[in-house]
Amino acid sequence: MPIQTYIEAISSALWEEMERDKEVFLLGEDIADYGGAFKVTKGFVDKFGEDRVIDTVLAESAIIGAATGAALVGMRPVAEMQFADFVTCGFNQLVNNTATTHYRWGLPVPMVVRLPAGGNIHGGPFHSRNPEAWFFHQPGLKLVAPSTPYDAKGLMKAAIRDPDPVLYFEYKYLYRRIKGDVPSDDYEVPIGKADLKREGEDATIVTYGPTVHIALDAAKEIANNDGYTIEVLDLRSLMPFDKETILESVKKTNKVFILHEDTVTGGIGGEISAFITEHAFEYLDAPIKRMGSLDTPVPYAPTLEEEFLPNKKKVVQVVKELLEF
Amino acid sequence: MAKSAAPKKNKKKESSFDKPIKKTLSKQKDPLKGVDLSEEKLIQMYKDMLLIRRFEEKAAQMYGLEKIMGFCHLYNGQEAVAVGGNAATREKDYFLTAYRDHGHALVRGISANEVMAELFGKVTGCSRGKGGSMHLFDAEKRMMGGHAIVGGHIPLAAGFAFASKYRAEQDVTVCYFGDAAANQGVFHETLNMAALWKLPVVYVCENNRYGMGTAFERAFAVWDIYERASAYDMPRDVVDGMDIIDVYKKTKEAVDRARNEHTPTFLEARTYRFRGHSMSDPIHGHYRTKEEVEEMKAKDPIVNFGELLKKEDILSDEDLKSMDEEIKKTVNEAIEYAEESEEPPLDDLYTDVYVD
Numbered sequence: 054m055p056i057q058t059y060i061e062a063i064s065s066a067l068w069e070e071m072e073r074d075k076e077v078f079l080l081g082e083d084i085a086d087y088g089g090a091f092k093v094t095k096g097f098v099d100k101f102g103e104d105r106v107i108d109t110v111l112a113e114s115a116i117i118g119a120a121t122g123a124a125l126v127g128m129r130p131v132a133e134m135q136f137a138d139f140v141t142c143g144f145n146q147l148v149n150n151t152a153t154t155h156y157r158w159g160l161p162v163p164m165v166v167r168l169p170a171g172g173n174i175h176g177g178p179f180h181s182r183n184p185e186a187w188f189f190h191q192p193g194l195k196l197v198a199p200s201t202p203y204d205a206k207g208l209m210k211a212a213i214r215d216p217d218p219v220l221y222f223e224y225k226y227l228y229r230r231i232k233g234d235v236p237s238d239d240y241e242v243p244i245g246k247a248d249l250k251r252e253g254e255d256a257t258i259v260t261y262g263p264t265v266h267i268a269l270d271a272a273k274e275i276a277n278n279d280g281y282t283i284e285v286l287d288l289r290s291l292m293p294f295d296k297e298t299i300l301e302s303v304k305k306t307n308k309v310f311i312l313h314e315d316t317v318t319g320g321i322g323g324e325i326s327a328f329i330t331e332h333a334f335e336y337l338d339a340p341i342k343r344m345g346s347l348d349t350p351v352p353y354a355p356t357l358e359e360e361f362l363p364n365k366k367k368v369v370q371v372v373k374e375l376l377e378f
Numbered sequence: 379m380a381k382s383a384a385p386k387k388n389k390k391k392e393s394s395f396d397k398p399i400k401k402t403l404s405k406q407k408d409p410l411k412g413v414d415l416s417e418e419k420l421i422q423m424y425k426d427m428l429l430i431r432r433f434e435e436k437a438a439q440m441y442g443l444e445k446i447m448g449f450c451h452l453y454n455g456q457e458a459v460a461v462g463g464n465a466a467t468r469e470k471d472y473f474l475t476a477y478r479d480h481g482h483a484l485v486r487g488i489s490a491n492e493v494m495a496e497l498f499g500k501v502t503g504c505s506r507g508k509g510g511s512m513h514l515f516d517a518e519k520r521m522m523g524g525h526a527i528v529g530g531h532i533p534l535a536a537g538f539a540f541a542s543k544y545r546a547e548q549d550v551t552v553c554y555f556g557d558a559a560a561n562q563g564v565f566h567e568t569l570n571m572a573a574l575w576k577l578p579v580v581y582v583c584e585n586n587r588y589g590m591g592t593a594f595e596r597a598f599a600v601w602d603i604y605e606r607a608s609a610y611d612m613p614r615d616v617v618d619g620m621d622i623i624d625v626y627k628k629t630k631e632a633v634d635r636a637r638n639e640h641t642p643t644f645l646e647a648r649t650y651r652f653r654g655h656s657m658s659d660p661i662h663g664h665y666r667t668k669e670e671v672e673e674m675k676a677k678d679p680i681v682n683f684g685e686l687l688k689k690e691d692i693l694s695d696e697d698l699k700s701m702d703e704e705i706k707k708t709v710n711e712a713i714e715y716a717e718e719s720e721e722p723p724l725d726d727l728y729t730d731v732y733v734d
C-alpha cells in the first residue's frame with residue numbers, strides 16, 4: 054500500500070472524488086492558483102479548471118452560504134475555511150441555513166466544510182482554535198475529525214458522498230508529521246464508527262484528532278513502565294459518535310479518560326462523559342477523568358502554548374491517577 | 379493576468395491599479411508646496427519609515443532563525459501609508475489595523491524593544507507574549523491592535539469613534555485594512571453605520587494588489603475600491619500609497635473632516651508589499667511576476683522620500699547614512715532586548731481571562 058502523509062491523503066480523496074463526480078466542486082480563499090494556504094489543492098486548478106476549483110473572495114459567510122445553496126439543488130460543494138478559526142465569520146450560514154434546512158424542507162444539503170484546526174503551530178489566538186464544540190451543539194450537522202492518513206482519505210470520501218452537511222476537521226499539526234498506509238483504490242471510512250487503535254484491559258482513553266497520537270504514546274509508556282494495558286479509542290466521528298463501541302470498551306476496562314485538544318469546559322468530552330454515566334454507570338470503577346487544553350484563549354508564546362495544550366506527560370499522570378483509584 | 383473565476387467581463391479589462399501611483403515623489407515638481415509639514419516633522423517621517431524597514435528586515439532574519447514562530451507578515455513597501463497617516467493624526471487619535479501591524483505599532487510609539495519581544499513571545503512584549511506578531515497593541519498609545527481575523531476590526535473602529543463623539547472628545551479613529559478585507563460583509567455593514575451615525579472615523583484600505591495569492595482584480599467586481607463608499611454617500615479618495623506626501627495630505631484632509639465635521643472618509647491607498655504574504659510565501663510566488671515586483675520596488679517610498687529630502691536640502695547623504703546607522707543600532711538593541719528577556723511565567727496562562 055502506498056504511504057502518504059495526512060495532507061496528501063486529504064488531497065487524494067478530493068482529487069478522486071472530483072474525478073468521480075462532476076457535481077463535486079471546491080471553493081475557498083486562494084485554493085486555485087496559490088494551491089491553498091497549506092497546499093492541499095495544489096495543482097487542482099490545472100486538472101479540473103477554474104469552474105470547479107474556485108478562488109473565492111475573502112468572505113466566509115458568502116462561501117458557506119453559496120455552498121449551501123448549491124448543495125440544496127443537488128451539487129456537492131467542498132468549501133474550505135483557510136483556518137478553522139475563520140468559520141466564525143460564516144457562523145450564521147452554517148448553524149442556520151446549512152444545519153436546519155433539511156429539517157424544514159426535507160431537502161438534503163450534501164456539502165463539506167473543511168476546517169484546518171488545532172494548535173501547536175504557534176499561531177496564537179485566532180489561528181489555533183478547535184471549534185468543534187460550537188457545532189456539536191447544533192443538530193443537523195455531522196462532524197468528523199480524522200487522526201491518520203487512512204481515515205483522512207476515507208472520511209473525506211464518506212463526507213462528500215453523505216447527504217448531510219459534514220464539517221471535516223483536519224489538523225494542521227498532523228499535515229506533514231503523520232504518515233501511513235493509504236489504499237489507492239476506492240474506500241470509505243463510515244461516518245459514526247470509532248476505531249479501536251490499541252486494545253487494553255485497565256482503562257480506556259477516548260479521544261480524537263491530534264490527541265490520538267498523544268494517547269497512543271502515553272499508553273505505550275505506561276505499558277512499558279508500569280505494565281498496565283490501556284485501550285485507545287479514536288472516535289473519528291464526533292457527530293454522530295460511536296456509542297456502541299464506547300460502551301463496549303467501558304464495560305471491559307471500567308475506567309475512562311476522555312482527552313481532546315479543545316478546551317475542557319463545554320468541550321465534547323463533557324457530553325461523552327454524561328453519556329457514559331447515563332448508560333454504563335454500574336460498570337465504572339472510578340469517576341471519569343477529562344483533559345483538554347486549558348480554559349483560556351490560545352496564547353502565542355511557545356512556552357505558554359506548550360503548557361496550554363495536553364501532552365504526554367500530563368496524560369500519563371492523569372491515567373495513572375485513574376489506574377490507582 | 380492569471381486565470382480567474384471572477385466575472386468574465388473583468389478578464390478583458392486593463393487593470394488601473396498603478397494609475398494613481400503617479401510619478402515617483404522625487405521626480406514630481408515641488409511636491410512640498412503648500413504642505414504644512416515642518417522640516418523637523420519631515421525628518422521624523424523619514425526616520426519612522428526607515429525604522430519600520432530595518433525592523434522588518436531583522437524580523438525576517440529572526441524568523442529564519444526560529445526566534446519568531448508562527449505567522450509573521452512584513453510591511454516592507456507599505457511604510458508610507460502608516461507613517462504618512464500617523465503624521466496626519468494627533469497622539470490621542472485611535473489607530474488600528476490588521477495583522478500586518480509591526481509598522482503601525484512602531485509609528486504609534488510602541489518601542490522596537492517591546493514589539494520585538496512580543497514577536498519572540500517574551501514577557502516584556504507589548505502583550506506579554508500572549509498575542510505575537512499579529513496582535514500588537516498598546517491602548518495608552520492608542521494603538522488599538524493588530525487583528526488577525528480579516529475585516530474583524532473594522533466595526534471596532536466605529537465603536538471607538540462612537541465613544542469619542544458621544545463624549546464630545548476630539549479624537550479621530552483611523553482604521554487600516556487590506557484590499558481583501560473590503561470583501562467581508564462587515565466592511566459594508568460598518569461603512570453604512572459610520573455614514574449614518576456621522577462618526578469621526580477614517581477608513582484606509584491599503585490596496586497592495588493582493589490578498590494572499592489572489593490579485594484584487596480577481597476578487598472585485600468594481601476595481602476602484604474607494605468607489606464603494608459612494609454607496610454610503612461617504613467622502614472618498616484614492617491615494618498614492620508609495621508617496622508619503624500624498625498619503626499625508628489626503629489623510630490629513632480626512633482626519634480634519636472627521637474631527638471638525640464628524641464626517642467619515644474612505645481612502646484607498648494603492649501600495650505594494652515587497653515581501654511575500656507571510657514568511658512562508660516566497661517573494662514573488664506563482665501569483666505575481668518578478669518584473670512586477672521590480673517595477674514596484676523602483677517606487678520604494680523610503681528611497682524616494684530620501685531623494686526628495688536631499689533635493690530640498692533638508693538632509694544630506696551623510697545625514698541619511700548616520701540616521702540609518704542609528705536606526706540599525708536601535709533594531710539590534712531590540713533583538714538583544716528580546717533575546718535577553720524572560721519567557722512569560724506559566725502563571726500568566728491563567729491571568730486576564732476575566733478582569734479578576
Ligand SMILES: Cc1ncc(C[n+]2csc(CCOP(=O)(O)OP(=O)(O)O)c2C)c(N)n1
Nearest residue numbers: 139478526527528556557558559588589590
Ligand atoms: C476571516 C479571515 N479569513 C481568512 C484569513 C486568512 N488570511 C489572512 S490574510 C489574508 C489575505 C488578506 O489580504 P488583504 O486584506 O489584502 O491584506 P494584506 O495581507 O494584503 O495586507 C487571508 C485570506 C483570515 N486571517 N481571516
Ligand SMILES: [Mg+2]
Nearest residue numbers: 556557588589
Ligand atoms: Mg492586500
